[in-house]
Amino acid sequence: MTEKFKYMVGLSDKMPVTLIPVEVPCQAADYCETLTDQAMWYKSATHVWFLKPMCAACITESGHQPLHGDRCAHCQMTECICVNEEKIMSGIGKYKFIVFDADGTLVTTKSEQTFRQTPDDWKWLPGRLHALKLLRHRGVKLAICTNQGGVAFGYMQAQDILAELTRMIKEVDIPAGGLYVCYTHPKAKIEQYRDEEDNRRKPGPGMILEAMSDFSVEPEGTLFVGDRPEDEAAAKAAGVDFQSSDSFFEEFFKV
Secondary structure, eight states, rough: HHHHHHHHHOOOOOOOEEEEEEEOOOHHHHOOOOOOOOOOOOSSSSSEEEEESSSGGGGGGOOOGGGGGOOOOOOOOSSSHHHHHHHHHHHHHTEEEEEEEBTTTTTOOOOOOSSSSSOOEEOTTTTHHHHHHHHHHHHEEEEEEEGGGGGGTSSOOOOHHHHHHHHHHHHHHHOGEEEEEEOOTTOOGGGBBTTTTTSSSTSSHHHHHHHHHHHHHGGGEEEEHHHHHHHHHHHHTTTEEEHHHHHHHHHHHOO
């Protein structure tokens, strides 16, 4: 173990660790590095050393499994993504474009309230960030379509929630053009956001149709993933397949 590695992870006598030498870094290593926000691994010219608990996606395709069922301290995965990557992609391979709802699908509130109390009241749901990075790594186009009706009632300012949503997509490396937000509501208290016929607001298909047009993708190659009935209705109206977020992430990513 190098002195550099000891310095990176802050090892001490009170911190027992298990290190695994890996001769061939996994094909996911380029995005795994961004997942380990607590310096849980060190990469040399010929080896990758993993600190336990480690991100399961950092394990090679040779068949290693996470040690003792530990959950990665960052992404909460227990399944080795690298080993199952082909299985995952074979299941969703027909989709060149996957559009996600945001709140309740990818993120939840830090306050544990149903809706955001402030623009920055959010955190990633377990495994979501990891899964999106894998999809990006395999070339799947991603976008976000989200209703943010709280703006229409004055609970938040549009520029503030937009800043937080932009911060969210930057963590996945989704381009700014892949974010679609609707601030209107049919019963809005703020007049400029009151609109009973806004086709962009889910269950309307407007944002999904806009995204498909921008990304030059046909409906048959598009999947919408969400957690609410209006998400499913929007997908149906847009003529694209729908899958609930719980089903999608449990089926393909075991979270």
